[in-house]
Amino acid sequence: MSLLTLEAAAGGNAISELLGGIAPEGTPTWAIWLGAAGAAVGLLVAFVSLVAMFSVWLERKVSAHIQCRYGPMYVGGWHGWAQTLADGVKLLLKEDMIPLGADKPLFVLAPALVLGAIFGALVALPLAPGFFFADVNMGLFLILAFSSLTTIGVVMAGWASNSKWSLYGAMREAAQVVAYEVPLGVSLFVPLMVAGTFSLTEASAAQSGWFGMHWFIFQNPFMLPAFIIFFIAALAETKRAPFDLPEAESELVAGFMTEYSGIRWSFFFMEEYAAMFLMSAVGAVFFFGGYHSPLTAMFPDEATSGLLYQLVCAGTLIFKSFVGVFVMMWLRWTLPRLRIDQVMSMGYKYLTPLALACVLGAAIWETIFA
């Protein structure tokens, strides 16, 4: 429990069991392991792409309707649902440009690192009981570590681009993430204390029953402020407005991704939306009941291992995550960007002490009442 143990994909998940079941007798274990890993990677890539596609479309629609416009309406027929697909094809076909002065290996590696880190973080996210890529008992640590790893990629991209805009963006990203990692981690101590576990599967399982009344947010009066702090810190962590200083299109062209184009640029874009989804999912798991909802509570106990239950659970968590993503977009199109000193003072002077106060209060509450 206290050790960060990364269980291998073959350890005990559904994919390897399935492959082991259908593989002919005598297939070596490593082949099953490789097959399972390949299938898992394929599933992850598909999942991230779909999430990013839908989120980009949603962002366009939300921004458009907040500005009393329609947004994309033609591509694909129904309200331009295929607009992102068309854009993806366009980005794939674009010329792959690397600036002459760029540090080529780092320039190429940076988008891959950024996107790979998000894949790594999504591994620990359970969509339903028994539907996960790896049951990591320190899952939250893994997710936080991997989502911080994207910062390395961003700094790498900014440095390797050999452009002042990129470098400024990367420096801001580094400063911002250093400031906001602390309140992000500390605010998550509150649900951790309530849950008593770092594992996302266990935390989700602990919130079942009672038609949502077992959600962690109702367990402790300090959960709501902790959630607000977590949400703000997650906004800063995912570089979303009003904390989009690393991009800051009105000041820094496009910040750290100024020199990127085509599919490499779209990696950064996919990372941003996948990170939004991931952060919302973590918020949903540790504050709002994970994959449990009044709908899943209606299933009788015998049915909780069925496929329908699993699908409803996965749908619930995805829905909750997209509610979080929607609120992030709503905030983006409401608030103007903060200045860098405002961002810093908010992180260090407000969020960190308030998060610590929440932890203290929650600890006292848990000691007395739980």
Place this chain on the structure above:
Amino acid sequence: MSSTTTTREYFQNVWDSLATTFAGMRITGKYLMQKPITVQYPDERLPIPDRYRGIHYLEQEKCINCLACARACPIDCIEMDAIRHGKELEWVLFTLDYQKCMFCELCVYPCPKDCIHMGTEFAFVSFDRSEFNHDLLSYKGMSREARIRKREADIKKAEKEAAKAAAAAEKAAQEAADPETPEEPAS
């Protein structure tokens, strides 16, 4: 920015930032729920005022080739020619060069037959400059509304003629079916 912040100001700041964020989100949320004010342009258009000065349209059958509009034009962009056969006019050309035209409407006023008008069509895109020298004799030069009116009138006319023909045919059939009707003796 003051260098020191009192405890009261600190919590005031926290409260203010939350309250203003929620106030802003309420406003944007209201806009999110309301119907968009833009229209899907090529499919639906906002109404254009009647006196809008767009591309001209010509009521060819009323025009008498008097050249009043061409003379009134300050930049000489109207050219017209017709051959007269008694009372009938055979049109050769009536062109208006939209590379020059400044949409001043001065050609409309002197017309004795009130047959040249400013239309409401404004979107005029072409791959070739020569296409801007516009032939007003064709439907192409008419405004959208004029074209619609013209088409409606044509349809009505066709219907009327069809009805007339049908009535005539019915009458003929009746006459053929009724042998008691005394036939006109051919003399």
